Amino acid sequence: MTADTSRCDVLVVGSGGAGMSAAITAREAGASVIVITKSALGASNTGRAQGGIQAAVGPDDTTEDHFEDTFAAGHDDANPALARALVEGGPAAIAWLERVGVGFTREGDRPRVIRCGGARRPRLLQAGERTGAEMVQALRRAVRESGAGVRESTSLVGLQPIDAGWIATVEHRDGTRSEITAGAVVLAAGGGLAGEAARIGESSTNHPDATPEVLEMALALGAEGRDLDSWQRHPTGAVWPPGLGGYALPETTRSYGATLHDAAGQRFVDELAPRDVVADAIIEIVAAGRGAAAPDGSMGAWLDTTAIDRLQGPGFTAERLAYVHNRYLKQGVDITTERVLVYPVLHYRNGGLVIDGHGRTTLDRLYAAGEITGGIHGTNRLMGNSLLDTVVFGRIAGAAAAREAMA
Numbered sequence: 059m060t061a062d063t064s065r066c067d068v069l070v071v072g073s074g075g076a077g078m079s080a081a082i083t084a085r086e087a088g089a090s091v092i093v094i095t096k097s098a099l100g101a102s103n104t105g106r107a108q109g110g111i112q113a114a115v116g117p118d119d120t121t122e123d124h125f126e127d128t129f130a131a132g133h134d135d136a137n138p139a140l141a142r143a144l145v146e147g148g149p150a151a152i153a154w155l156e157r158v159g160v161g162f163t164r165e166g167d168r169p170r171v172i173r174c175g176g177a178r179r180p181r182l183l184q185a186g187e188r189t190g191a192e193m194v195q196a197l198r199r200a201v202r203e204s205g206a207g208v209r210e211s212t213s214l215v216g217l218q219p220i221d222a223g224w225i226a227t228v229e230h231r232d233g234t235r236s237e238i239t240a241g242a243v244v245l246a247a248g249g250g251l252a253g254e255a256a257r258i259g260e261s262s263t264n265h266p267d268a269t270p271e272v273l274e275m276a277l278a279l280g281a282e283g284r285d286l287d288s289w290q291r292h293p294t295g296a297v298w299p300p301g302l303g304g305y306a307l308p309e310t311t312r313s314y315g316a317t318l319h320d321a322a323g324q325r326f327v328d329e330l331a332p333r334d335v336v337a338d339a340i341i342e343i344v345a346a347g348r349g350a351a352a353p354d355g356s357m358g359a360w361l362d363t364t365a366i367d368r369l370q371g372p373g374f375t376a377e378r379l380a381y382v383h384n385r386y387l388k389q390g391v392d393i394t395t396e397r398v399l400v401y402p403v404l405h406y407r408n409g410g411l412v413i414d415g416h417g418r419t420t421l422d423r424l425y426a427a428g429e430i431t432g433g434i435h436g437t438n439r440l441m442g443n444s445l446l447d448t449v450v451f452g453r454i455a456g457a458a459a460a461r462e463a464m465a
């Protein structure tokens with residue numbers, strides 16, 4: 059341990075969408091802020107998100123419709139106040155992201171919205187087709203410009219309560235440790251599903267930094283958790299070719315018209331049903347012997363991506379789904395002429411730390427935001443609602459932590 063101890067009003071742990079939104083907002087409120095992050099600033103699950111972000115900004119949409127879709131998809135298990143804060147904060151979160159520099163794809167004078175699984179209206183905004191990467195780029199720049207202290211390759215390894223705050227023990231890339239004293243801490247270290255997947259020997263869509271030690275640390279300190287074992291599988295994980303292991307085709311493939319089929323070519327589910335319904339249907343048809351086999355014997359269902367260009371016109375896939383198109387092309391598969399084999403893959407932790415409407419955990423001066431929290435989505439999350447929750451609740455937690463630390 060070095061003798062050197064840093065001090066700040068607000069310590070933010072993690073630099074995905076939630077951590078960076080919290081840090082920028084705490085700085086806007088006038089707090090001194092340090093962000094620690096396991097590897098590079100912005101290296102996170104947030105940067106991997108391709109599909110998009112939901113918000114009720116479409117011409118026929120309302121936050122009430124967004125709430126009802128979110129609550130129903132979560133099996134009525136969400137904390138209604140948190141789910142309501144999520145959807146009501148949606149339009150302002152989009153406006154804030156635009157102010158920090160995210161360029162959402164537009165149609166005329168408003169952002170383009172498309173319909174995704176479980177949503178009754180077109181509500182998914184996209185920044186190109188790699189919304190998460192665009193968000194990370196803009197937020198990273200805003201964090202740097204905000205004057206927050208950024209400590210990269212610095213991991214939280216211990217937290218100890220003190221009068222009016224916390225002492226965090228952090229470990230640097232070279233294995234040395236030091237301490238940071240903060241008036242309030244915002245935990246934004248994600249759901250940790252890559253770590254959980256490794257423990258049970260499955261693959262996941264998650265960034266390798268997505269490990270659960272910060273969640274576990276908070277629980278060990280006595281913070282309340284909920285729905286911790288409620289894990290979501292992404293319905294369309296790539297089964298073949300093997301070079302795509304852990305990759306999930308974005309759900310927008312189904313929004314644009316790709317259909318799911320069993321080995322005999324029969325459709326078996328509404329492709330725009332909520333995520334868990336689609337994932338369970340694929341698992342069930344494979345268990346029932348109706349699945350199709352990859353050359354190595356791995357089983358799955360067919361996702362007929364060739365339907366997209368038939369429905370939307372030639373060149374649509376190459377333009378709107380360029381990233382997935384190119385990823386498959388590199389493996390020798392053209393998804394505009396060949397269907398692809400898919401099977402659900404571990405993706406997201408629905409549950410996490412209990413928070414109130416200010417992002418406060420059940421421990422004094424300890425806040426949380428993003429995938430590390432539980433209660434916003436219940437036991438199943440709608441696609442696009444997680445990027446939204448990182449911004450809405452990252453900003454809420456950053457502002458509240460700053461207020462408390464500076465009081």
Ligand SMILES: Cc1cc2nc3c(=O)[nH]c(=O)nc-3n(C[C@H](O)[C@H](O)[C@H](O)COP(=O)(O)OP(=O)(O)OC[C@H]3O[C@@H](n4cnc5c(N)ncnc54)[C@H](O)[C@@H]3O)c2cc1C
Nearest residue numbers: 072073074076102104109110214247248428429442444445
């Ligand atoms: C492939 C993929 C596609 C997705 N697509 C979408 C989508 O289209 N729309 C949508 O809404 N959601 C999507 N999601 C989900 C969404 O991206 C995540 O749930 C969300 O971005 C989580 O944000 P976060 O800030 O809470 O955590 P993360 O983005 O996971 O960031 C966690 C941060 O904490 C850091 N960290 C971890 N442990 C420590 C430690 N001990 N010390 C210091 N730092 C630590 C990590 O390095 C990282 O910077 C997708 C997820 C994946 C994996």
